[in-house]
Amino acid sequence: MALDTVLFYAFAGITVLAALFVVVQRNPVYSVVLLIASFGGLAGLYVLLDAPFTAVTQIIVYAGAIMVLFLFTVMLLNVPREDASEFDRAHPLNRPGARRFGAVLVVLFLIEAVWAVWHVSGRETAALRATDPGSVASVREIGKVLFTDYAFAFEVTSLLILAAMVGAVVLARHRAE
Amino acid sequence: MGPAAPTRPEARRPKPEADKNHLMDPVLIAQIALVVVVFHALLLSAAGMVYWERKIAAWLQQRVGPIYTGPAGLLQPFADVFKLFFKEELRPLAADKFLFYLAPVISAAAAFSAFAVVPFGPPTDFWGLLPREIPLYVADVNVAVLVIFAITSMGIYGIVLAGWSSNSKYSLLGGLRSSAQMISYELSYGLALAGVLVIGNTLSLHDLVEQQGGYWFGVIPRWFIFLQPLGFVVYMIAGIAETNRAPFDFPEAEQELVAGYHTEYSSMSFAMFFLAEYINMVTVSAVATNLFLGGWKGPFLPEWLGFLWFLIKLGALLFFYLWIRWTLPRYRYDQLMTFGWKVLLPLAVLNLLVTAAGVVYFGA
């Protein structure tokens, strides 16, 4: 088994399992920590896809900043553990037939996923296109395109962040009663 | 189908690269040895920092420091480690068991990993023992500066999870304050780095050091500190704040918060936090050495002894760290945050703007 394949399945496994546990288990702090692990797996996948800048940005921005924000909020609000779905009458899973229908959908999805992967992996021509080193991946290339073709979007993004910052500060501050 | 056409699959597949035994490849062995050496060097440097901290603190306070354990007190850090090793490992009953033990691991792992991409010497082939030169760092990444930044930001989780999982008010407050401080100063840290990157035009630490060889007018070395003095100052201040060292160590303030986020830790978990802090200091100083002080470039020594210059410069920066700790009083928390956001961040942005303008005007 080529190293690439092993690494792909390893990182993919970490990502999916961690994401699954984020959604399934009920302690919110564990959810945040598991999501950080999931992002780490994704960063590994980006490195495999010859996108080291995206991988590092993922760690810096997502795992390093956004998740810290989540963790702060969870700790400040002292978010309690959620009750299991069996005890909550209004929970969507307790609607009639919800679990059965959901199970059918999951099975269909898994069949389709396995077919899509198995159907293609035998064929040599379907492999991901190999990149010459430094062509797509270099930070210089990204910077060049970012500041020329996407310059307007870049500037608008800075306005977006300003709006978000002001909004977050205003929404979360204490009302002087 | 002609007899000479290579239709067998083995002939069509490209041959494997070397037909010598891969496990005994001398370059691979050298790289593994390098990993081992770097790891142990970091551990020893943490031990050395323990000793020098006590000694320099003593000299600054007109006393002698450790002199009894071993000659001139040199075995003091080992005595400290033994003491910590034999202490009882406590955990508060209400503490979250998994996160409580995970937090120091995250801190220490992030501290060690960040040093993996820092080069400490010129590429060498160990005087002909190796078939080709290998660079003297553990991982060869061409986005090295960003990787250091990323791993440093992962170290925050060790602190914030330690603070929360201890389930005690001093720990929680210390953890939250400490991580808020770290993420605030991370911005100035990154912007100071960005100034150097604009000049150096590459993200690889190795290439940045290579660009600092040579001299202006034959006398002044081409170090980036002369091109980026403000950047260096901002970087060092942000680095001190990032590693939670005085005068920015309010989260560990003994007088106010018992011991902040590591109040409830004892024995080896505490030792891991201690270790992580010192190794973070070493990493910040090592990156500053490479970026601003020319890394392993220096006069009088042949090129292959460059790592000695690296160690000298690293030692100077670490001394600076210790000197500042025992000289300046501690910042209060709101003063700390005000300074970070209202003074250091605008300075860093200004530095970046001026640097970028200078590069455009003078054509690098």
Added chain:
Amino acid sequence: MITLNHYLVLSALLFAIGTAGVFLRRNLITVLLSIEIMLNAVNLTFVAAGRQFAAVDGQIIVFFVMTVAAAEAAVGLALIIALFRHRESLNPDAFTSLKW
């Protein structure tokens, strides 16, 4: 050998997990976390497709998606804090005043 399909299936799987989280979890923080999972699934698709078609635009779009996600997480969490102060609960079922 890993094909584009592998990455697309992985991305679909992550997106499905995220969607399930948004629908089924009764805790606003976890709902936001599931939204982040969905955004990351989309990022993965962009980067994989960018690699397949040898275009750097994939990574640039990912850059913008990350920025938007950061802004959205910040505002979303501020909203959650404000809501929590109002109702002392993080269960979406507690905020039903606008329901008829």
